[in-house]
Amino acid sequence: MKISKLHPIMQLATAATLALGLGVAAQAEEGAKLIVNGEIEMVTRTAAPAYIDGLDEIISGWEFRSTETQALQMDDFDNSGMLGVDSALEAWNKVQGPEQKSCATCHGDVESMKGVRTVMPKFNEEANDLWTLEDYINNCRTERQNVEAWGYTGGSMTNMAALIAVQSRGMPMNVAIDGPAAPFWEAGKELYYARTGVLELSCASCHEQSYGLHIRADHLSQGQINGFPAYRLKNAKLNGIHARFKGCVRDTKAETYKPGGPEFHALELYVASRGNGLTVEGPSVRN
Amino acid sequence: MKRTAFLIIGATAAFAAVASADTVAPGDVAYDDYGSVAASLTGVAGDAANGEKVMVTKSLGNCVACHQVSVLDYAAFHGEIGPSLDGAGDRWTEEELRGIVANAKMTFEGTLMPAMYKVSGFIRPGDFKGKSVPNPPSILTAQQVEDVVAFLMTIKE
Numbered sequence: 001m002k003i004s005k006l007h008p009i010m011q012l013a014t015a016a017t018l019a020l021g022l023g024v025a026a027q028a029e030e031g032a033k034l035i036v037n038g039e040i041e042m043v044t045r046t047a048a049p050a051y052i053d054g055l056d057e058i059i060s061g062w063e064f065r066s067t068e069t070q071a072l073q074m075d076d077f078d079n080s081g082m083l084g085v086d087s088a089l090e091a092w093n094k095v096q097g098p099e100q101k102s103c104a105t106c107h108g109d110v111e112s113m114k115g116v117r118t119v120m121p122k123f124n125e126e127a128n129d130l131w132t133l134e135d136y137i138n139n140c141r142t143e144r145q146n147v148e149a150w151g152y153t154g155g156s157m158t159n160m161a162a163l164i165a166v167q168s169r170g171m172p173m174n175v176a177i178d179g180p181a182a183p184f185w186e187a188g189k190e191l192y193y194a195r196t197g198v199l200e201l202s203c204a205s206c207h208e209q210s211y212g213l214h215i216r217a218d219h220l221s222q223g224q225i226n227g228f229p230a231y232r233l234k235n236a237k238l239n240g241i242h243a244r245f246k247g248c249v250r251d252t253k254a255e256t257y258k259p260g261g262p263e264f265h266a267l268e269l270y271v272a273s274r275g276n277g278l279t280v281e282g283p284s285v286r287n
Numbered sequence: 288m289k290r291t292a293f294l295i296i297g298a299t300a301a302f303a304a305v306a307s308a309d310t311v312a313p314g315d316v317a318y319d320d321y322g323s324v325a326a327s328l329t330g331v332a333g334d335a336a337n338g339e340k341v342m343v344t345k346s347l348g349n350c351v352a353c354h355q356v357s358v359l360d361y362a363a364f365h366g367e368i369g370p371s372l373d374g375a376g377d378r379w380t381e382e383e384l385r386g387i388v389a390n391a392k393m394t395f396e397g398t399l400m401p402a403m404y405k406v407s408g409f410i411r412p413g414d415f416k417g418k419s420v421p422n423p424p425s426i427l428t429a430q431q432v433e434d435v436v437a438f439l440m441t442i443k444e
Binding site: 194195196197198199200201205209210213214215216217246249250251253254255256 | 368399414
């Protein structure tokens, strides 16, 4: 991959030229390589895990975006999601509550969170339940800091999830699906293939059977979640995984599941496992 | 009783069309073994011009979200999930098209295409805001299905 030695802007230009040469104007799928800040090399395409029947190759949502949107994620100065990360870093160091503790009081530098995002969600033995990154964050707030839990999809929560994701950027997703996580994974798989709503569409309808194609102006991706939280140009903010799930289920003209609820926990594990091997990109930039 | 019904029907033509005794309810549509529907759902001839409108209107059929249709090129961003509908009027009979529009799953098992004339058998039916709607209306009315079929029959190669 000689192209990876080039400056990101040059790579982008090369990819764009290739794409144009092939007559694919807006997309830069083949050949484009995601390197953030010229140093963090992302795996945006790799072999699918053996337990995923419907895919041979797994592809980051980054590859499905336009060259312009792709470029926004290649430099943190252009990535508006980093504003949320900065804000969360302040919260990380803020001493608060009756215990007078900040996140840093127990965890030290936020770099100690390196690798955490790659294994989320995971089975928590003590709680005997599947926990997401958001659950761990709120548990620290209510049990250690003795302050109020954050709303599951609120801004403070999503910013903190982004700050913790950043520590693992470039590391491959590696959630466990066996042992005590297995029943959650099975439940998530069932939800993934359930054709919900008046439109009777499942996650798989769009993101396994039809990725790469357009629904109206939308270029369907594989619905991978390695890039979350994702800064969406559409709503100009960081979006958490369950908030995005909710939007997808809603779009099938269905009664959605509750963000933070058991269904989306199971679905998050299953969808995360479909991306095992892709690198953590949060905060990514998407449409 | 009879007179009351007569008066109501006389009062609003639209209501009469919907409530007409000739309208086949979604649950009563007779699909043959191949998914075709022989009889009109309303007994009223389809209006191709209105069918065209239904196909490009997001809140109605929104057919172009998934299908490319050359004669509808004026409506931007045709999708590519379903097959192109160019020449549909040559490839299919009116009866076949009626079955496909009303509930394509009767013709193509497992197809992604949403059923346009179906009101039950859904998992967690809701609205586009994510709220529960236990008894949702069909996406299109019986007459809109007939109108779309009439328009599709005009699309020849």
